[in-house]
Amino acid sequence: NHFYVAADNKILKYDLNSYELLLEKELEGVRNLAINNEKLYVSRGDYDPKTFGPILFESYFQVYNKNDLSLINSIDTINGPKWSTQDIAIHNNLIYVTINNGFEWGNEKGFVGVINGDSDEYLWEIDLGENGKNPDNLMIKDNYLITVNNKDWSGSSISRISLINDEVVTEDLSELSTGCGTSTLRGDYLNYQISGGDSLYKFDFE
Numbered sequence: 349n350h351f352y353v354a355a356d357n358k359i360l361k362y363d364l365n366s367y368e369l370l371l372e373k374e375l376e377g378v379r380n381l382a383i384n385n386e387k388l389y390v391s392r393g394d395y396d397p398k399t400f401g402p403i404l405f406e407s408y409f410q411v412y413n414k415n416d417l418s419l420i421n422s423i424d425t426i427n428g429p430k431w432s433t434q435d436i437a438i439h440n441n442l443i444y445v446t447i448n449n450g451f452e453w454g455n456e457k458g459f460v461g462v463i464n465g466d467s468d469e470y471l472w473e474i475d476l477g478e479n480g481k482n483p484d485n486l487m488i489k490d491n492y493l494i495t496v497n498n499k500d501w502s503g504s505s506i507s508r509i510s511l512i513n514d515e516v517v518t519e520d521l522s523e524l525s526t527g528c529g530t531s532t533l534r535g536d537y538l539n540y541q542i543s544g545g546d547s548l549y550k551f552d553f554e
Contacts, residue, residue, distance in 0.1 A: 352388060352414070354378045359390065359417060373417040375410075377403060382436035382443070384465050388414040389443055393432025395451040402451040408433045409445055409461070411468050421468040428470040431457050435486035437493060439511060441465035446483040446495055447473070450528075456482040456500055460493065460509065480507045480518045485531045489553065496521070496531040496540060506538065506551060521551065 350370070353360040359378055361371040377394035390410045394403045408429040411421040423429070431449035438444070443463040449456055458481035460474040476483060476495065483495035493509040497518070504526040507518040527543030538551040 350414075352381050352383070354381050354390070356394075359388070359412070361414075361417060371417050373412070377405060377432075379433065380435050382438055383414055384438050384441070384443065386414055387420065387465070388412040388417070389436050389438075389445075389463075391433035391436055391445055393434065393449075393451055400453075402432065402449070405432075408447075409463070409470075423463070423468065423470055428463075429459075429461050429473075433461070434484055435495075437486045437488050438465070439488055439493075442471075444486060444493055446486045448482045448484065448498075450482055450484070450498070454500070456498075458483055458497060460486070460495065474509055474514050474516065476507045476509075476516055477518055479505050479520070480516065483507065484526070484528055487533050489533055494533070494538070496526055496538070498525050498527070501525045504540075504542075508553075522549075 349364050351362050351364050357376050359373040377392040379391040382389045392408045407422040407424050409423045429447045434446045434448050436445050445461045447459040458476035462471045480497050482498040485496040487494040491511045495507045497505045503523050504521045505518050506521050509516050525543045526540050531540035540549050
């Protein structure tokens with residue numbers, strides 16, 4: 349009956365039918381949102397508009413109550429992601445989040461963090477390797493997590509992570525960057541767009 353919006357420095361909760369704004373929560377650097385049971389998961393990352401360097405947060409992944417937007421858990425950089433996070437996916441009560449450090453030019457990271465959906469414990473990280481840096485979109489297809497990676501912005505790749513054993517296979521998509529958020533699953537295919545381009549590409553998983 350509700351939908352939620354990440355709006356750069358706020359989390360907004362709306363009535364699904366009337367579009368009435370019900371609640372808002374100030375949160376600098378909010379990126380993506382995902383819901384699991386009564387919890388709202390939030391990824392974080394941002395840059396300083398004056399220095400164009402990254403804003404350093406004490407926590408890059410937080411958990412809120414979806415009903416009243418109260419903070420349940422803030423996973424700090426000692427026990428959780430040490431760099432900015434982006435997309436979130438949920439499978440079998442495990443919460444997956446991409447860690448890309450995408451706001452620090454030249455120091456991009458390539459990990460997927462795994463969180464327990466009951467305890468909010470940060471369990472482990474999956475390393476996407478040198479060719480899987482800067483993951484942006486995160487999707488689930490069959491028994492795989494799919495990430496679309498911008499690497500160092502000079503090219504892009506796609507990583508398939510087995511949900512059974514965390515094995516990672518990464519393939520290059522293009523010598524140009526796919527940019528931010530420009531990919532989606534469509535049946536047996538991945539549609540994606542090159543940053544600044546006007547053509548839509550299709551990747552065949554088979």
